Amino acid sequence: MPAKVTPRSVDYSRWYTDVVQMADLADYAPVRGCMVIKPYGYALWENIKEGLDRRFKATGHVNAYFPLFIPLSFIQKEAEHVKGFSPELAIVTIGGGEQLEEPLVVRPTSETIIGHMYAKWVQSYRDLPILINQWANVVRWEMRTRLFLRTTEFLWQEGHTAHATAEEALEETLRILDIYAEFAIEDAAIPVIKGRKSESERFAGAVTSYTIEAMMGDKRALQAGTSHFLGQNFARAFDIKFLDQNNELQYAWTTSWGVSTRMVGAVVMVHGDDQGLILPPKLAPIQVVVVPIWRDEEQRTAVMEAVGRVRQALEPEVRLKVDDREGLSPGWKFNDWEMRGVPLRIEVGPQDVAQEQVVLARRDRPGKEGKTSVPMAGLTDAVREMLMTVQADLYRRALAFREANTFYPEDFEGLREAVANGFAYAWWCGDAACEAKVKEETTATIRCIPLEQEPGTGRCVVCGRESRERAVFARAY
Ligand SMILES: [Zn+2]
Known part of the structure; x- marks a missing residue:
């Protein structure tokens, strides 16, 4: 008999690692924080890529490739961006045996270098929109490794678009969020909640971040894709300007969006059981x-x-x-x-x-x-x-699981209990202090403020003030 995985009820995190390794998806690399994606795991990733790439192209996007190395000064140009990413940067200071004049960052994400290029490429409103995606690897320094979920180097796609108006850029941000949700639901058989991130959870440098959030088999949340409306923040930092129809110089409006190899981890955790992996037919390398x-x-x-x-x-x-x-x-x-x-x-x-x-x-x-x-x-x-x-039943089962573990607490004690057992839809006043208190006392975070809201108002689950929106609170990966 082949070896058995640790049952989920005994140790969920061991179960996950067992499945990833015993199903031959990935292995630990000799470098801390890194992983080796094995052929079976890579074939699964290729099917994920194909499902997304097809949808990007059908909506007018094209693929390109930008360099792995980014001048350190680029990262420092957007204040929020550098603050957010500094602790995770890998920096090259020596090349070819010589001290480099300017250190190079191994890309953690590519807004800066792509912003630099767009500034060269955009002169007139006729040059817009630019709808580019790249499939690439990125590096964000991690101390702990969790195969597919948290690794120093990971694979992803990052879309970067530039537009003439705020409306167009916002429309693009939400169009991509819809594509991510459609892919998750139709191909990965994973139900997701589309929503907006709170300010404290948004991407470093974004005006608004949107996300799709999914419930894993242990009832924790996993952010499965994000789409950011960057406003003119990066256009101002990198001087992406164009002459509009009235011959006036304007800053462009940009977006960025990404899905990574974390999606593989989500597929494992949403569908797997004590016998191992269960793959949705649309993504399965062998059907x-x-x-x-x-x-x-x-x-x-x-x-x-x-x-x-x-x-x-x-x-x-x-x-x-x-x-x-x-x-x-x-x-x-x-x-x-x-x-x-x-x-x-x-x-x-x-x-x-x-x-x-x-x-x-x-x-x-x-x-x-x-x-x-x-x-x-x-x-x-x-x-x-x-x-x-099978594809439809896997989705239905995952949705039923999420619904059975979603609660609507009205007060803080109720919230505490809810996030220990799943997702909590709770009224939130919008105050970061209330959000911080929840995190401190329960470790749960606001996963998103769902785009779909029931009408009406309620009392903030933390402070009791009148609130107009419910947020989804959960412990997360
Ligand atoms: Zn409050």
Whole structure:
């Protein structure tokens, strides 16, 4: 039998690390804070990339690439930005054996260097908007490593756009937030709350930060993507100016937005169980695994002939793997693919061959309940339909879990209890002091102020003052 993961009820954080390593997604690197993304984990990331990249391009964005090194003086140009990022910077002072005239920062994010370039590229309103995305790695110094969730170097996409008006830039910021939410819901089967960050939680240098927040299997929140309206802050710092239609010089309005390899961690924590990973079919590197079952040579010949027909039927339709490894029992293989979260398994045994059928077993419903016999004729349709059902059921299950662990406390004691058990939707007056008190006494933070608000007012859950909005409080990754 393959090794087993630590059960979630025993130690959730151990469970997570076990799954990531035993499902072959990633491993620790010799450099503290870094990780190695293994081929299976990288294939998952590639599917995430593809789902996002397709949506970016469909909304007019193009990809480009900017340098890894940024002059230190660039980072210092925007006051809030430097304050926010200074503690996390990796700085190169020696190159080619020589002390550098100006130290270079290894990019923690690219607003500054891209702002510098946009200042060169933008002269007139005709040069706007610029809608550029880059797929890249960034470095933010971390002392603790949590594979995919917190690493010194991580992969992401960062979009950077420049516009002629505030309205357009704000529209872009929210369009991207919608794309992130759509990707999370439709591809990753992860329900998310779209909202605005409080001032204390917003991106360093932004006017307003928007986020999608998801509930993990341990009821903590994970920020799964952010989209920032930067106003004219970076345009002023980097001199991104243009002549408008009236021939007047104006500063541009910019945005930036990102989703990172954290999304892999979210997929693991939202869907996984004590057998290991469970992948939503749309993102799974292998959607269907075929396990042949036989005892002697005669059975083997018949079974492998049927497996060949299954392969022929399904290979053009789904990402398929036939597990014909020698010397491993079918049961061992079942466990192995369950650990890796393959959404659907097809079992082909001698009895199935005799009856011109196969057995489909769903990863999200282990045991008898998730097994059905399907005739060989019509297998392709049955598999396609089953994958869609699994995708939809994973989303429904995650949403039901979040709803069952979401509370609406009216006072501070209620809030304290709520954030110990999940998400708290609570009235908040907007005062940073109330926010700070919650963090100090419960470790929970405001994850977002949801864009969708029920009408009406209520009393701030901390100070009792009249409040116009509810915020989502939760402990977070
Ligand atoms: Zn208050």
